[in-house]
Amino acid sequence: MRKYFTVFAASWQDEFTYRLNFILWRFRNVLRFLMTYFLWQGLFSATSTIYGYSRPDMVAYIFLVLIVQAAITSAPSADNIGGEIGSGDLSNYLLKPMSYLRFWFTRDLASKSLNLLFSFIEITLLWLLLRPALSFHYSFFSVFGFVASGLFAMVIYFLVSASARFTSFWYPENTWGLSFLILIFIEIFSGSIFPLDVLPPAGQIILQATPFPYLIYYPISILDGKITGLYLWRILFQSASWTLLLLIFTRFLWRKGLRVFGAEGN
Amino acid sequence: MDIISVKDLKKHYQIAQKEAGLAGSFKSLLHRQYSVVKAVDGVSFAISEGELVGFIGPNGAGKTTTLKVLSGLLYPTSGAVSVLGFTPWKRQPAFQKQFSLVLGQKNQLWWDLPAQESFILNKEIYEVPDAQYKSTLDTLVQLLEVADLLKIQVRKLSLGQRMKMELIAALIHSPKILFLDEPTIGLDVVMQKKMRDFIKDYNRQYHSTIILTSHYMDDVKELCDRVIIINQGRLLFDGQLDEIIKKFANHKILTVIFSKDINPDALKSVGQVREFTYPRALISVPRAETSAAASRLLRDFPVADLNIEEPAIEDVIREVFTGKDLA
Numbered sequence: 001m002r003k004y005f006t007v008f009a010a011s012w013q014d015e016f017t018y019r020l021n022f023i024l025w026r027f028r029n030v031l032r033f034l035m036t037y038f039l040w041q042g043l044f045s046a047t048s049t050i051y052g053y054s055r056p057d058m059v060a061y062i063f064l065v066l067i068v069q070a071a072i073t074s075a076p077s078a079d080n081i082g083g084e085i086g087s088g089d090l091s092n093y094l095l096k097p098m099s100y101l102r103f104w105f106t107r108d109l110a111s112k113s114l115n116l117l118f119s120f121i122e123i124t125l126l127w128l129l130l131r132p133a134l135s136f137h138y139s140f141f142s143v144f145g146f147v148a149s150g151l152f153a154m155v156i157y158f159l160v161s162a163s164a165r166f167t168s169f170w171y172p173e174n175t176w177g178l179s180f181l182i183l184i185f186i187e188i189f190s191g192s193i194f195p196l197d198v199l200p201p202a203g204q205i206i207l208q209a210t211p212f213p214y215l216i217y218y219p220i221s222i223l224d225g226k227i228t229g230l231y232l233w234r235i236l237f238q239s240a241s242w243t244l245l246l247l248i249f250t251r252f253l254w255r256k257g258l259r260v261f262g263a264e265g266n
Numbered sequence: 267m268d269i270i271s272v273k274d275l276k277k278h279y280q281i282a283q284k285e286a287g288l289a290g291s292f293k294s295l296l297h298r299q300y301s302v303v304k305a306v307d308g309v310s311f312a313i314s315e316g317e318l319v320g321f322i323g324p325n326g327a328g329k330t331t332t333l334k335v336l337s338g339l340l341y342p343t344s345g346a347v348s349v350l351g352f353t354p355w356k357r358q359p360a361f362q363k364q365f366s367l368v369l370g371q372k373n374q375l376w377w378d379l380p381a382q383e384s385f386i387l388n389k390e391i392y393e394v395p396d397a398q399y400k401s402t403l404d405t406l407v408q409l410l411e412v413a414d415l416l417k418i419q420v421r422k423l424s425l426g427q428r429m430k431m432e433l434i435a436a437l438i439h440s441p442k443i444l445f446l447d448e449p450t451i452g453l454d455v456v457m458q459k460k461m462r463d464f465i466k467d468y469n470r471q472y473h474s475t476i477i478l479t480s481h482y483m484d485d486v487k488e489l490c491d492r493v494i495i496i497n498q499g500r501l502l503f504d505g506q507l508d509e510i511i512k513k514f515a516n517h518k519i520l521t522v523i524f525s526k527d528i529n530p531d532a533l534k535s536v537g538q539v540r541e542f543t544y545p546r547a548l549i550s551v552p553r554a555e556t557s558a559a560a561s562r563l564l565r566d567f568p569v570a571d572l573n574i575e576e577p578a579i580e581d582v583i584r585e586v587f588t589g590k591d592l593a
């Protein structure tokens with residue numbers, strides 16, 4: 001365990017040396033927040049509810065997206081794993097008594113914790129600036145469910161992006177295409193731009209067969225009290241199942257990939 | 267006891283063929299064709315504890331590939347390998363804690379942090395006790411004279427300074443076996459010498475086993491008693507350095523100083539003229555004909571001085587590499 005603490009600490013130091021990078025990344029998230037915020041403001045100027053969401057509901061939703069995104073989608077692993085496989089730098093890790101997946105998950109955690117901290121500050125500032133009406137309907141259970149589903153979401157995101165990056169084992173040069181596609185899917189179908197229940201029922205059913213809604217939409221809906229009781233447990237169970245399934249799949253790809261890994265370089 | 271044993275090791279790479287140009291790229295995307303590179307093709311050797319072995323061969327011979335199989339980065343195509351009793355590509359932690367692979371052009375240090383941070387990370391990864399870490403680090407830092415560089419960002423170090431740091435990072439866990447792939451590449455002559463001294467000391471003091479590849483014959487001459495030569499994935503030689511000459515050099519070199527100008531064409535009857543600038547000539551003659559050639563020289567030419575020598579090891583190895591004179 002101690003080795004991963006040290007990785008965590010070193011990752012923080014590393015993030016600090018890339019201050020500008022980090023600030024720009026946070027700036028991008030704030031911009032995206034403002035974009036969706038004003039988009040919804042525009043839509044709500046004509047009517048008071050859209051798909052059952054009142055304006056304060058929707059504003060609360062997109063505020064929560066900012067936090068949840070910080071915790072779930074800030075993941076340096078997604079930017080690095082493919083490159084390290086393609087360039088052969090993965091060798092450095094394979095030589096050592098350490099798990100590559102755990103190493104990158106730890107680095108993700110370090111990055112998430114920093115991002116989370118900043119997202120709280122940003123939300124406070126944005127709230128002070130915009131002073132919108134918000135509505136929350138949380139309870140003890142919804143907070144518990146939110147934390148649990150959020151933790152699953154973190155792992156699911158990691159596994160989805162890691163397994164997408166593992167395609168570099170077979171296609172060292174063109175991993176970007178697939179990863180980019182998956183990133184777009186995540187952006188749209190995880191619920192970071194709009195809550196997924198605004199989609200037609202057929203679309204919702206299709207999405208439920210993918211891991212995407214478990215990333216952002218479900219955690220937020222749980223916190224917001226829209227998913228309760230048995231339904232809540234079902235969603236948590238499905239999150240856990242996706243996590244397990246993806247874990248098995250990722251490890252399978254990893255083992256297959258190492259067999260064809262060329263350890264390029266030098 | 268053999269600490270490393272390799273039997274009939276083969277590593278064949280499958281590589282996807284790419285045709286030139288954009289159209290070719292599309293074609294190979296739809297319909298991939300593979301070709302096989304026999305990087306290592308049936309190599310066997312055994313190394314015992316404490317040996318310092320030079321592993322040499324021309325570019326593309328399969329040296330790095332062999333070292334990568336030995337350290338568990340690559341799965342072999344066939345053959346049996348045992349290192350410290352382990353099968354390398356199973357990558358068991360108990361095995362990984364006992365060796366290090368240093369690739370001259372790869373870096374494991376965190377680029378944006380001082381080297382010291384990477385050392386601490388390795389200490390934790392290899393679970394090195396505090397006291398041992400301190401004493402190992404102190405020794406290495408002194409030997410390599412890098413005390414004042416520990417707190418500087420790795421990206422700001424020079425190539426040679428970084429190589430030293432790479433070496434420290436690789437040695438923090440006191441490995442029993444060291445695979446050094448071109449450890450002196452890119453170093454200036456002074457640094458090369460220091461690196462060599464360091465490797466020699468490390469081998470003696472810790473009785474560690476070292477396999478070293480290098481394209482600098484000085485490295486090999488100074489460090490290695492035993493040399494393994496491979497070419498095109500096959501073993502050409504395994505033995506003492508000076509045996510290479512006996513085995514492969516089927517000629518000797520006659521160095522002649524003439525007392526009067528001669529007709530250089532006439533020298534061709536003696537042997538192959540390597541060099542001629544009056545008054546000195548280097549003539550290569552087959553081993554068996556050395557004395558006959560020498561007496562012919564003395565009889566037919568105005569010779570002031572004559573020397574019969576073994577060819578330089580560099581020349582012999584060059585010939586071995588190019589596949590000449592192998593008969």
Ligand SMILES: Nc1ncnc2c1ncn2[C@@H]1O[C@H](COP(=O)(O)OP(=O)(O)OP(=O)(O)O)[C@@H](O)[C@H]1O
Nearest residue numbers: 262264279281303305324325326327328329330331
């Ligand atoms: N990952 C790889 N995929 C495909 N072919 C490879 C790969 N790595 C090496 N090769 C090929 O295998 C052969 C042996 O390469 P290797 O790197 O082992 O040579 P080397 O003896 O270390 O040479 P050098 O002295 O130039 O470092 C070469 O023909 C090389 O092109």
Ligand SMILES: [Mg+2]
Nearest residue numbers: 266329330447
């Ligand atoms: Mg090499």
